[in-house]
Amino acid sequence: MVTHSKASKAFLLGVLTRLGIPFADARPVAPMPKTRVPGGETGDSTEPRDSAAAGTDEAYDDAPGETLPAGWVELLPEDPVRLGRFRLRARSAHGWPHLTTYLAEDDDGTVTTVRAPVMLHTRDPGTARDLVRTEAECLTRMQGTHAPALLGVAAPTTGALPWVAASCVHRRADAPSSPPAPNLRAVLDEHGGTVPEELFLRIGLGLTEAVAFAHSRGLVHGSLSPLAVLVTDRDVRLVGWATATIDGVDSAHRDVLPLSDTYLEAGDDERSLTPQSDVYAVGALLLAFLSGRWSDPRADNSGHGPLTNPGIGPVLLRTLWRCLEHDPARRPSAAALAEAFALASGGPTADRASEEVVAEDVRRVRDLAGRDIGTYGLEFARLLLTFSNQLASVGQREESLAAALESVEVYRELLSVGGNSASVPFSSALAEALSNLSVRLGEAGRAGESLDAVSEAETLYRELRRRDFGVFGAGHAMTLNNQSNRLAEAGRYREALQAIEEAVLIGRRRAELGEPAVGGDLARSLTNLGSRLGDLGRQGEARTAVAEATQIYGALPPEEARSVWTDHAMSLINFAVLLGDEGRHDDALSVVDASFAVLDQYGDERSRAAFEIQEWSRRIRSWLEGPAARAPGQ
Incomplete structure (x- = not known):
C-alpha cells in the first residue's frame, strides 16, 4: 500500500499557497464521473462543475481530520507514486473515467500535471497508448502557444503505464504563483452570467486565434467545450487533445471519451472531422457564452432573446451565426473569425494581428503548404490575403x-x-x-x-x-x-x-x-x-x-x-x-x-x-x- 509522508503534505500545502487556492470542507468526492469533460477538467453526472482545468486543479492536504480543498483527493493505493521524473502528489476528483489527472512535482520543484489512462490501460493498453500519443503530438505541434506546454511523455509499446505531462495554466500567464486560469464556465459565473463586451471580444479573439493556430498545424480539436477553454490575463489556452484529429486522421477512440456538450457538435455528414467542425463548435460556444446560458443558441434565440441585442456589433454577430450553417462550406474559417474579432476589438487588441x-x-505556413497543399493551402492563401491588406x-x-x-x-x-x-x-x-x-x-x-x-x-x-x-x-x-x-x-x-x-x-x-x-x-x-x-x-x-x-x-x-x-x-x-x-x-x-x-x-x-x-x-x-x-x- 502506498503511504503519504508529512513532506508530501507540506508540498501540497505549499502548492495551495503559491496558487492562491482556498480550502473547502472535507467530504468524499466520487473520483469517476459519468460524463466527459474535455482535458480531464471538472465534471459530474449531471452538470459540469466549476474547476479551472487540467493542470490547474487545487492541491490538498491528506492528513486525517484536516480540511480538503475542492477538486483533489489523495492517491489511491493502486496509483503510481512516480511517473518518469514526476513525483505524483494527488489525483483530480473529476474528469474522464479513463484518464486520471495527477498533481505532480518535477525534479526541479516545478508544479505540473500528469495525465495517465490508469483504468483503461489494464484492459486496453493499445487505446491507452493512442490517447497519450495523440495528446502529446498535439501539444508538441502547439509548442506551448494557445495550449499547455508539453513537459514529458511516455508511451511504451508494452508493459509500463503511458502518461503525458504538461505545464499548469495560471490566471496570470507570467506569474506561476497566481491562481489557476478559469475555464469559460468559471468566467461566466464570475461575472454573474453577463460578461463585459471588452472581455467577450478578448476571449473571442483568443479562442479563434487558438483554433486557427491549431488548424494551421494540421490539428482539429474536435472536443471544444466551455471546460476545454482556459482564460488567462493574456490569452486563451486549449486543453483536452486526447481524441483530436491529426492531419485529417480521426481518433479511433472518440466513443471512449464521448463529448458531454452535444450542442457543440455540428453533426456534419463527412466521415472525418474537419476544421469547419471546430468552427461550428466555436460559434455555438461563443454565442452561448454571450447569452449567459450553456445551451443551444439556436433553440434559445426565438427573435426576442438576448442574442437579438447582444452588445456586440452586428457584423461580428452575423459572422458568429454563420458558424452554425448546416453546410460546412458556408461557415467562415477560424482565421476569418479571428480577423473579425480583431477588427471588432480595435485598438491595441487588433495589433496582435x-x-x-x-x-x-x-513564412512558416508557406513551407507547410509546399509540402502539403491540401492541408495547409487554404490557411496559407488566407494569410497572404491578410498580409497583402496590411x-x-x-x-x-x-x-x-x-x-x-x-x-x-x-x-x-x-x-x-x-x-x-x-x-x-x-x-x-x-x-x-x-x-x-x-x-x-x-x-x-x-x-x-x-x-x-x-x-x-x-x-x-x-x-x-x-x-x-x-x-x-x-x-x-x-x-x-x-x-x-x-x-x-x-x-x-x-x-x-x-x-x-x-x-x-x-x-x-x-x-x-x-x-x-x-x-x-x-x-x-x-x-x-x-x-x-x-x-x-x-x-x-x-x-x-x-x-x-x-x-x-x-x-x-x-x-x-x-x-x-x-x-x-x-x-x-x-x-x-x-x-x-x-x-x-x-x-x-x-x-x-x-x-x-x-x-x-x-x-x-x-x-x-x-x-x-x-x-x-x-x-x-x-x-x-x-x-x-x-x-x-x-
Whole structure:
C-alpha cells in the first residue's frame, strides 16, 4: 500500500499557497464521473462543475481530520507514486473515467500535471497508448502557444503505464504563483452570467486565434467545450487533445471519451472531422457564452432573446451565426473569425494581428503548404490575403501586390486539386482574392489587369449568388462596386453605371430580406451610383442617390456607424458638392459641417483617412464660401 509522508503534505500545502487556492470542507468526492469533460477538467453526472482545468486543479492536504480543498483527493493505493521524473502528489476528483489527472512535482520543484489512462490501460493498453500519443503530438505541434506546454511523455509499446505531462495554466500567464486560469464556465459565473463586451471580444479573439493556430498545424480539436477553454490575463489556452484529429486522421477512440456538450457538435455528414467542425463548435460556444446560458443558441434565440441585442456589433454577430450553417462550406474559417474579432476589438487588441506576426506566419505556413497543399493551402492563401491588406495599409504597394498575386495563385491550385467537391468554398475564396488583387493592381497603375481581375471575380460571384443569394449576395455587390470603379476609370461609363445599379438592387433585396448590417453596404453602393450618374451628367438623379446614402448612414446604430464612418463622411462631402453645383450653398455648407461632425465623433485624428477627410471638407467649404462660388451663373 502506498503511504503519504508529512513532506508530501507540506508540498501540497505549499502548492495551495503559491496558487492562491482556498480550502473547502472535507467530504468524499466520487473520483469517476459519468460524463466527459474535455482535458480531464471538472465534471459530474449531471452538470459540469466549476474547476479551472487540467493542470490547474487545487492541491490538498491528506492528513486525517484536516480540511480538503475542492477538486483533489489523495492517491489511491493502486496509483503510481512516480511517473518518469514526476513525483505524483494527488489525483483530480473529476474528469474522464479513463484518464486520471495527477498533481505532480518535477525534479526541479516545478508544479505540473500528469495525465495517465490508469483504468483503461489494464484492459486496453493499445487505446491507452493512442490517447497519450495523440495528446502529446498535439501539444508538441502547439509548442506551448494557445495550449499547455508539453513537459514529458511516455508511451511504451508494452508493459509500463503511458502518461503525458504538461505545464499548469495560471490566471496570470507570467506569474506561476497566481491562481489557476478559469475555464469559460468559471468566467461566466464570475461575472454573474453577463460578461463585459471588452472581455467577450478578448476571449473571442483568443479562442479563434487558438483554433486557427491549431488548424494551421494540421490539428482539429474536435472536443471544444466551455471546460476545454482556459482564460488567462493574456490569452486563451486549449486543453483536452486526447481524441483530436491529426492531419485529417480521426481518433479511433472518440466513443471512449464521448463529448458531454452535444450542442457543440455540428453533426456534419463527412466521415472525418474537419476544421469547419471546430468552427461550428466555436460559434455555438461563443454565442452561448454571450447569452449567459450553456445551451443551444439556436433553440434559445426565438427573435426576442438576448442574442437579438447582444452588445456586440452586428457584423461580428452575423459572422458568429454563420458558424452554425448546416453546410460546412458556408461557415467562415477560424482565421476569418479571428480577423473579425480583431477588427471588432480595435485598438491595441487588433495589433496582435500586426504585420510582423502575419509575416512570420506566412513564412512558416508557406513551407507547410509546399509540402502539403491540401492541408495547409487554404490557411496559407488566407494569410497572404491578410498580409497583402496590411502591407497596403502602410504604403508597401509592391510587396502588397506580390502577396495578392500569390494568394490568387494558391486559390487557383486549391480549386484545381479540390475538384467539384471544393468548387463553392474555393470559388468564393478565389473571387474575394481576385477582387483584392484588382485593388492592388489599380494602386500600381496597371488599370487593364485590374479590370480583368475584378471582372473574373464578378463572374465567379454571379454564379455563386445564383446558388445562394443569402451567403454570396454581399460579396457580389462589393465586387460590382469595385468593377464599376474600374470601368469608370477606363472611360466605360455606361457599363460602370450598369454594374453599380445591379449592386444597389442587391443591397435593396438584402435589406428586404432582413439581413443584418446591410445598411452600410447599400449606402456605399448608392454613393457610387451618384458618382456614376454624375459622370453621365445626370446631376439630379446623382443628388437623389447620394442623399439617400447619407440618410442611411445617419440612421445606422453606433456600433455599425463606427465601422463605416469614413464612407459616411465622404458621402456627405459628395452630397455637398452636388448641392453646391446647384447653387444651394447654405445647404451644402450644412452638409460639410455634418462631415466634420462625423469625423469628430468617430474619427482618429492621427489616421490618414481622418487627415484626408479634413482636407476635402476644408477645400469644399472654401469653395462654397469663396466669391467664385457665389458669383451669378456659377
